[in-house]
Amino acid sequence: MIELQNVSKSFTLHNQGAAVIPVMEGATLKVEPGECIGLTGASGAGKSTLMRVVYGNYLAASGRIMVGDVDVAQATPRDILALRRETLGYVSQFLRVVPRVPTLDVVAEPLLAVGVEQDAARDRAATLLAGLNIPERLWQLSPTTFSGGEQQRVNIARGFAHSYPALLLDEPTASLDAKNRATVLGLIAQAKARGAAIIGIFHDESARAQVCDRFVDVSTFTPRAVA
Numbered sequence: 001m002i003e004l005q006n007v008s009k010s011f012t013l014h015n016q017g018a019a020v021i022p023v024m025e026g027a028t029l030k031v032e033p034g035e036c037i038g039l040t041g042a043s044g045a046g047k048s049t050l051m052r053v054v055y056g057n058y059l060a061a062s063g064r065i066m067v068g069d070v071d072v073a074q075a076t077p078r079d080i081l082a083l084r085r086e087t088l089g090y091v092s093q094f095l096r097v098v099p100r101v102p103t104l105d106v107v108a109e110p111l112l113a114v115g116v117e118q119d120a121a122r123d124r125a126a127t128l129l130a131g132l133n134i135p136e137r138l139w140q141l142s143p144t145t146f147s148g149g150e151q152q153r154v155n156i157a158r159g160f161a162h163s164y165p166a167l168l169l170d171e172p173t174a175s176l177d178a179k180n181r182a183t184v185l186g187l188i189a190q191a192k193a194r195g196a197a198i199i200g201i202f203h204d205e206s207a208r209a210q211v212c213d214r215f216v217d218v219s220t221f222t223p224r225a226v227a
């Protein structure tokens with residue numbers, strides 16, 4: 001479902017004499033439907049960069065990045081938006097929302113975007129919010145003023161609203177208490193059971209042991225410094 005072949009990425013620092021920093025070389029990995037792989041490697045090894053390259057936020061310098069039948073490395077912006085709407089979900093660590101939109105609609109929005117009717121979308125949003133212990137009195141408020149942990153849970157509810165065939169999870173259990181962490185791990189297990197292919201970053205070792213089928217150490221893709 002997700003397959004990277006020989007992907008490389010470097011950053012050009014235009015404000016620092018156009019210095020070029022290679023961060024990834026020859027990245028190759030494959031995630032089958034129903035499988036969750038965990039990215040490992042020291043801080044700065046390139047875990048988040050790999051996720052952003054797959055999501056199309058960063059343009060790869062070379063290689064193929066297949067998500068379903070779309071090569072993200074070659075896709076047009078319009079194709080990438082369609083891929084994100086229908087196929088590829090991304091739960092980042094931080095919630096980014098349009099101000100003043102009620103939480104219930106923030107969570108229902110990915111379902112409306114794929115044509116689910118409003119009542120059904122709101123029902124699913126309500127089930128997710130209740131499961132993640134967001135009190136009902138908050139559902140009609142914008143999440144912009146919520147606590148960090150509440151915002152993270154709204155973000156997770158939104159990320160799991162639509163049944164994406166492929167998912168990127170960047171530390172989805174960071175800063176959650178044990179009960180909510182267990183709920184999120186349950187959502188990940190359900191997504192795997194319905195056949196989602198998942199790439200995740202989990203710093204929490206017990207979380208990663210519970211949901212990951214195998215690990216990929218991204219430092220094997222870190223270019224060696226030229227002496």
Ligand SMILES: Nc1ncnc2c1ncn2[C@@H]1O[C@H](COP(=O)(O)OP(=O)(O)OP(=O)(O)O)[C@@H](O)[C@H]1O
Nearest residue numbers: 011012021023041042043044045046047048049050
């Ligand atoms: N937008 C950017 N511009 C320039 N350099 C960047 C950019 N994003 C990441 N880098 C560099 O790429 C390297 C990999 O960063 P990345 O955030 O992917 O690491 P990580 O493995 O996710 O680290 P952590 O575990 O600390 O989150 C780092 O050296 C970082 O400085």
